[in-house]
Amino acid sequence: MKKNIAISAFALLAASAAHGQELRFMCYQDGNECDVWADAFQTFEAENPGITVVVDVVPYQAILESLPVQLEVGEGPDLARVTDYGGLARFMLDARPFVEDADTIEARYGQSLAWARVGDNAADGIYNIVDQLTATGGFANQTLFEQAGVDMPEPGASWAEWAEASVAVQQATGVDFAMALDRTGHRFAAPAISYGAALFDESGEALVIDDGFRAFAEQFVNWHEDGTMARDVWAGAGGGTYQDAAAEFINANLVMYYSGSWQIGRFGRDIGDAFDWVATGGVCGPEACTGMPGGAGVVGFNHTEHPEAVGKLIGFVARDDVQAQVLAQTRNLPANAELQANGIDYQDVTPEVAAALTAFAASVPTFSDTAYALQGYQYNRAVFTSIPARLTQAIVGELSLDEALDRLHQDVADAIAEAR
C-alpha cells in the first residue's frame, strides 16, 4: 500500500488535474511518522474532495540542508515536517485564516506555536503543528543497578548523585561506560540550565557564558577526564556532528544515558527482554531540574499556490482525533494539551515502554522557562552546533576550557551577526 502512495496520488492528480489541488508534503521520519501520516491523509482527502496530498519521504539531511535553499529561491514543497522553526519561520504560512477553530488550536498547541512566532511572523499566527513532542531525559539500566547492589537515585536526584551511583555500578559490573549524553547542544543545555545557566542576556540574545554555564561545562569536561562520561560520544566526532549512545545502552554497556523520549520506542523494540530499564525522571542541578523540550512539526509554506488547502490540512493535522490516532501509532508524545491531559492509548507497547512514555510526558510541564526560550529561539541551531564543536576541543585538550568557552561565545555571536 505505502509503496503506491506516489503512484495513486499521481493517478488522482491526472484524474482531477482540471480542478484538483495537489499538495506536496516533504517528510522525514525517525520511525514510521511519514507512513502513518500518509494513511491519515486519506481521511483528509475523503473529507476534502479535490485536494490530494503527496507525501515525499526524504532523508533528514534534505530537511536540514536542501529545504531552506529551495524555499529561498521560491521552490520546494507546500508543506514539510521540520524541526528548525526559527530558521524557516520567514517562509511559513499563517494558517489562522483558513482553519475552522483557531482558538481551540491556540488552546491546545499554544506553547509550541510560540516556536515559529519569531522575526516578522505574526504574534498570533498558526504556523506549526508539532506532531512529535520530545523531551530530554535520562534512562537507567535497572538490571545493572541490581547486579551491582547499588540503590538507584530517586527522581529528583542530582547530576552528581547520578554520576557517583553510575560509576559505582560501572565498577561493580565491569561494563564500559557509566554515563553518556548525546553529542548536541540541545542535550547539553538541559543540565547547563539546571546548573544555573541563564543562556540569554537582557536583550534576549544568546549565548551568555555565565557562572552556571561554566560550572556545568567544567564538570562535564572533568567527567570526561575521569571516565565518568563515555568519551566515545563527544570526543568521537568533530564540529557540530550529532552522535548518540543508544547502541551502548541497548547492549547493556552503559549505566545511565541522558537522551530523550524518541529513544523509548527503539529501546522497547531492541532491548526487549534483555534487561530492565527505566526513565530516570528529572535530574537536578543546584538551580533547577529541567529537561529540554523539542520536536518535529508540520508547517505550510507561504509560496504555495493553494494556501487555503494547506491551511485546511494544517487544521486537519491539529485535530484532537487525528493527533490521537497518529500518535498512537508513532508512539510519540503529544504537544496537544488536551491529549497531554487525557493520555494516549498507545498501540502494541510493553509496560516498560508505557511507563517511560508516561514518565517523559509528565516531565514536560516541569521544564524551565529558559529551556522553552532556547527551544523557541530563532538562532538556536547556532547554539546547538557550536557547543559540541567547542567543548569537544576542551575535552580532547586542543583548547583550555576558558579558551573553548570564549570561542563558543564568539562563534554564536558571529553566526547571529551574519544573519542580521
Add this chain to the structure above:
Amino acid sequence: MTALFRTLYEGAFNIFEKPMRMLQYSLGAHRMAWVFLLPNLLIFGLFTYLPILLNIWYSTTGGDRILLGDRDWVGGDNFATLFDCGSYLDPNSCRRDLFWRAVHNTGWFVVLQVGFMILLSLIAALILNRTIPLKGFFRAVFFYPVLLSPVVVALIWKWILQRNGVLNAGMDWAGMGTVNWLLDPSWAFFWIVFVSIWANMGFYVLILLAGLQAIPGDVYEAAEMDGTPAWRRLVRITLPLLTPTLLVVMVLSLIRAVQAFDEIYVLTGGGPGSATTLLIQYIYDVGFATRPRQFGLAAAASLVMAGVLLVLTLLQLAATRKRAEEG
C-alpha cells in the same frame, strides 16, 4: 548485442554526418575544432564558471541569504576575517581558528596521503604488470573500492574501527589489547589517510598500469641482456619512461587530496575535536551545516583554496616540464 551496438553506432554517425559536413564546408576544416568544443564549453560555462562567478559575488557580500539581491556588499571583509591571525602557524591566535586548523590538517593530509598513495599504487602496478596468474582478478580487486560511494566506504570502516569493531576484536584475540582508534587524534588522522588511500588507490593503479604497459618490451630485453640488475632497470628505465603518467597521477591525486571530504566527514566527523577537520569540511560546516549560514565566509575560503590549488598544480607542471627538458 554487438550487432545492436553497431547499428546504433552507425545510426548516430549518419544523423550527424550531413550537418557536420555542411558546417565544415561553411567554416573550414580548422574551425571544426570549435564545433567539437562547443557543447563542452557551453556546459562548463553555464554550470561551472557561472557558479564560480556567483561564488565570487558571495565572497564579497554578507548575510545568510542566497538570493544575490538580498546580500549586502562587504568588500574584502570575509577574506580579512579569514586571514586575521596573530601567527599563521598558531591557529589559536587566529580569529577563525578552525579555518587555520583545517588548513594545517589539510597540508599534512595531502603530503601523507599523496606520498603513500603514489608509492603503494606504483608498487601494486609494478606487481600487476608482471606475468602472474589471476591477473585480471587482482586488478579488479584493487579497483573495486573505487566503485563504492564515499558514504559506504566510511560506514564500512566505521564498523571496523569502532571500539568494539572487528579490528579491536582481532587485536584482542591476538593478545595485543585494544585501541580506541577514532578517539585518539593521531590514530584518527592515520585512519583517514589510510581509508582515503584504500578508497582511491585503485584509480591510480589503473592509470599507472596503462602507463607501464605502454613501455615497449624490447627496452627491457636489451637491458636484461646487458645484465642490468632489476632495481637499476626500475630506476633507470621504468621510472623515467613512466614520468608522463606519474605526472598525471600526481596532479590528479593532489587536487583530490586537497578536496577530500565525504568519506572523512562520515568516518570521523572531523574529530576528535578538530583533529581531522579538512578544508572542505570547514567550508561545508560554515556554509551549509550550521545555521545561520555564513555563505560569504565559505565562498571566500573556497576561492582561497582554489587559488592555492591552481598555483600548486602549475608549479608541479612547470617543475616536471623543466626536468623533462633538461633530461
Add this chain to the structure above:
Amino acid sequence: MLRFLTQRRGRDRLDMTDWIAFGFLGLGVFLMLGPVLWLTLSSFKTEAALQEYPPKLLPLAPQFVEVEGFETALQRFQIVSGEHAGRELAQVRRVGLNAQMIDPANPDERLNVHINDREAVRAVQVETENYTGLFTRFNFLRYFWNSTFITVVATVLTVLFNSMAAFALAKYRFTGRNTVFLLIIATLMIPPTVTLVPLFLVVSQMGLINSPWAVIWPAIATPTGVFLLRQYMLTIPDDLLDAARMDNASEWRVYWKVVLPLSAPALAVLIIFSVMWRWNEFLWPLIVLNRSEVFTLQLALNSFQGELQTAWSSLLAMTVLTLLPITLVFAFLQKFITQGIAQSGVK
C-alpha cells in the same frame, strides 16, 4: 596452475621478489575485499544483531522452541554455570536478575536461573526481510528506473561531449587551444561541494528543479574525462587521421570512425567513472530532486536516516542492492579495458 606458478619469467624457481609480490597481492585482496564482504554479510543481520558487540561474522539469531502450554515460542538458552550447568532450557520470563526457565522435555517444573549463568542459543539465520522489505516499503522499481535513466543518459552524453572536446584539443592546432585546455582543467580546482548553492540558483532559474535533467546537465562536462581522453588521443598517430582525410573523409568521420574506436580503452575507463559518479551521486540530487516520483536510489537509501535514528538493516540491504548493478558494469568493462591496455601495450 602449478605450471603457471613455475613459468614465471622463464625460470623454474620462485625467487624472493615473487614471494614479496604474492604477499603484497594477498594482503591487498584481504584489505580490499574483506570490508566489502563484511558489508554484504552484515546486510543479512537483524537490526538487533547489527548493534551487537563484539560483532559476529555470520548473521546469528536467537532460537526459539514451542513448548506445550505456552502460546508463544520460548527462547532457548544454554546454561553454562550454576546448579543446572550443561542443560539447555527455555526461558519463560525474566524477572530482574533471575530467569524462570523450564526444560522443554519436562514443562511442568520451573527452574530459577541467574541471568549470568545462561547464554542464548543462536544459529545462523539469514534475514532476507531486509531485502524483501525494500520492495514492499517503497517503489523500488521506480527509483531504480530513475537512477538508471540518469546514469545511462549522462554517461552517453559524457562520453560524447568529452571525447569531442578531447579530440579538438588533441588533434587540432588553433589559437586559444592552451587557454581552453587550461580553463577546462582549472575547473578541477573547484570541488562541487563549494558551488552547490550558486549552481542551485542557476539550475532553478532554468526551471530544471525536480527533473532528472537537473542532475544530468551539470554533470556531463567533466575535466577528468577531457583530460584522460586528451592524453590518450595524443598517442594516436596523426598519420592515421591524415590518411582518412586523403580519402575525403569529413572531420566528423575522422572523429567518429577513426579516433573514437582507437580510444576505446580510455573510453571504457571514462564510462566506468561516469557510471560510478552518477549512480553514487547523493548531495546534488538531494538538493534538486525532492519529489518521490523523481527520486534516485541513493536518495531512497538515505531516507532510512532520520534525525535521531537510522534503520541500519534496511540501509545496508539497500546499499548492497545499489552496489550490484555497478559491479556488473565493471565486471563487463574490466575485460574490455584489459584487452585495450594489452593492445595499446603491443603497439
